Amino acid sequence: MTREIKVQGTTAAGYEAVRDEFTTMLAQEKPDHAAQLVAYVKGKQVVDLWVGPDTDGDTLFGVYSSTKGAAHLVMALLVQDGALELDREVAHYWPEFAAGGKGDATLRELLSHRVGVVGADTGFSPEEIADDRAIAARLAPQRPYWRPGTAFGYHALSIGALAGEVVLRATGRTLQELYEERVRVPYGLDFYLGLPEALEPRFRSVLPMMASPEERAFLDAQPPQPGTLNSIAFNRNGAQPxxxxxxxxxxxxxxxxxxxxxxxxxxxxxxxxxxxxxxxLDGREPLLKANTVAEFGQIHSNGYDLVLRAHKSFGVGFQNVAEAWYPFLGAGSIGHKGVGGSQAFADPRSGLAYGYTRRRFPFPGGPAPEDERLVRAIHTAAVGR
Structure with missing residues (x-):
């Protein structure tokens, strides 16, 4: 069943079909659903749309693993500066990480989800989940779940903390501080790694999944799997899952x-x-040089993901968006999705930069089901022009 909705915002000439697609897709959602869609092409904003109660273009949502895109951008900047080297051992920067047979693991392997430190044997507390330093301290002595470099698996809740500890040891600054100074503030981004208290009124809490009876029956039929890599990586194995x-x-x-x-x-x-x-943007040079984008976008892990139990593809940190979801995008596209339905990426070949948020947690978690059609509509308009 569809409903009539009122989409707010603007589209540039030639992108009217994107607004139509956004309207059509979201008309099938629940009345309390809210979403935002923004795109740039070659530095020019071409789409800025939003829909939903108590929502406008400035509303802030939790973006889950789309956060990793910001973290990996900081890592790319530090590699570009020469402050970090991808083929140095992690233990060169963080000696304690060598414990448990991880001494030869490189930063490249860590960022490509290849070191096997996806979680802690006994799980993390809610306080630790919020604290990267606490997670890093727990994982430094952890024996990896596979020999580093021999396979890969999604480090869902740990990779940001591991990368952040490397940044702190190498620079004396936290990853969040460097992101704030080098990325967020210079561009006035409404994308925060640490939301200021004064901005809390702009935040909208995530609404839980609204599964259909058939979807709910499917979820309820899935037996708990304590002790599996998936359970450990998503912190479902401890006393406080x-x-x-x-x-x-x-x-x-x-x-x-x-x-x-x-x-x-x-x-x-x-x-x-x-x-x-x-x-x-605004006549400024890109933050990343072309060779840095190419290296971080180059496929490093491709095939069976031991955690997600499916075919996945990663560059250095960033997800390989074209290989993972949108084969019509240019090779070397970099980005990251969030389990709550957010999605963000850049396609350097077409000049497309994409951002999408939604408030309602999608079934079964991951990129929103409407994303493929929205991305295709924007890409078609961009390439056509």
Whole structure:
């Protein structure tokens, strides 16, 4: 059943079909659904749309693992500066990490989800989930779940903390501080790794999944699997299992901005970050040089993901968006999705930068089901022009 909805915002000439697609797709959602869609092409904003009660273009949502895109941008900047080297051992920067047979693991392997430190044997507490330093301290002595470099698996809740500890040891600054100084503030981004208290009124809590009776029956039929890599990576194996839907609704998570999942953003913030990173904005040079984008976008892990139990593809940190979801995008596209339905990426070949947020947690978690058609509509308009 569809409903009539009123989409707000603007589209540039030639992008009217994107508004039509946005309207059509979201008319099928629940009345309390809210979403934002923003895109840039070659540094020019071409789409800025939103829909839903108590929502406008400035509303902030939890973006889950789309946060990792900001974390990996900081890593790329530090590699570009020469402050970090991808083929140095992690233990060169963080000696304690060598414990448990991880001494030869490189930063490249860590960022490509290949080191096997996806979680802790006994799980993390809610306080630790919000605190990257606490997670890093727990994982330094942890024996990896596979020999580093031999396979890969999604480090869902740990990769931001691991990368952040490397940044802190190498620079004396936290990843969140460097992101704030080098990325967020210069471009005025509404994308926060640590939401200021004064901006809390702009945040909207995540609404839980509204599964159909058939979908709910499917979920209820899935037996618990304690001790599996998936359970460990998503922190469902400890005394206080993590409820993914509620992560951004935690004030400590929003305030501390853990670099794996703690980001708070609007679609404007997501899209503008990638536009600044790859294409440049307001006459400024891109944050990343072309060879840096190419190296971080090059496929490093491709095939069977031991955690997600499916075919996945990663570059250095960033997800390979074209290989993972949108084969019509250019090779080397970089970005990251969030389990709550957010999505953000840059396609350096077409000059497209994309940001999408939604308030309702999608079934079964991951990119929103409407994303493929929205991305295709924008890409078609961009390439056609």
């Amino acid at each position: 993590t409820d993914l839907e509620s992560i951004p609704n935690s004030l400590p998570v929003r305030a501390q901005g853990p670099a794996s999942v703690g980001g708070v953003a609007s679609a404007r913030g997501l899209a503008t970050m990638y536009a600044a990173a790859v294409g440049g």
